[in-house]
Every structure is written in structure tokens, then in C-alpha cells.
Amino acid sequence: MEREFRICSECGKIMFEGYVIEGGWRYYCSDTCLEKNYTRDEFNEMYGDGDTETYYTEW
Ligand SMILES: [Zn+2]
Incomplete structure (x- = not known):
């Protein structure tokens, strides 16, 4: 099962937790x-x- 993640809008790093804006x-x-x-x-x-x-959250 693939873990959900997002890409940082500033540095492009894969992130498993962080800030969500709007x-x-x-x-x-x-x-x-x-x-x-x-x-x-x-x-x-x-x-x-x-x-x-x-x-701020974890995915
Ligand atoms: Zn970043």
C-alpha cells in the first residue's frame, strides 16, 4: 500500500506531514x-x- 504524501510548494520535497494552506x-x-x-x-x-x-497534519 502506497503511503499518501504531498509535495512542498516551496522546495518540492516529498512530505508526509506538514502545513496545508487554504x-x-x-x-x-x-x-x-x-x-x-x-x-x-x-x-x-x-x-x-x-x-x-x-x-498542520500527517497524511
Ligand atoms: Zn519545503
């Missing part, structure tokens, strides 16, 4: 890749109360 519009493998595109404040705003389409 339900999959972008994926980021690490804080470093995330922070090249969003500030922590912007992320926190999108993340909101945790019940949004922006979150």
Missing part, C-alpha cells in the same frame, strides 16, 4: 518553507481557531 492551495513541509511565504501572524490568522482549511 484546503490544499499550498503545502509546506516545514516552518522554514512556510515562513518564506507567510509570516507567523498571517499563518495564525488563517489558522484561526483550528477549525479552518489551514492546518
Whole structure:
């Protein structure tokens, strides 16, 4: 069985866990890749109360 994965939108690395932005519009493998595109404040705003389409997960 193949494990599900995503490709980091910043560095192109295969990722088995990481950040999902706006339900999959972008994926980021690490804080470093995330922070090249969003500030922590912007992320926190999108993340909101945790019940949004922006979150950290494992696939
Ligand atoms: Zn990355």
C-alpha cells in the first residue's frame, strides 16, 4: 500500500506531514518553507481557531 504524501510548494520535497494552506492551495513541509511565504501572524490568522482549511497534519 502506497503511503499518501504531498509535495512542498516551496522546495518540492516529498512530505508526509506538514502545513496545508487554504484546503490544499499550498503545502509546506516545514516552518522554514512556510515562513518564506507567510509570516507567523498571517499563518495564525488563517489558522484561526483550528477549525479552518489551514492546518498542520500527517497524511
Ligand atoms: Zn519545503
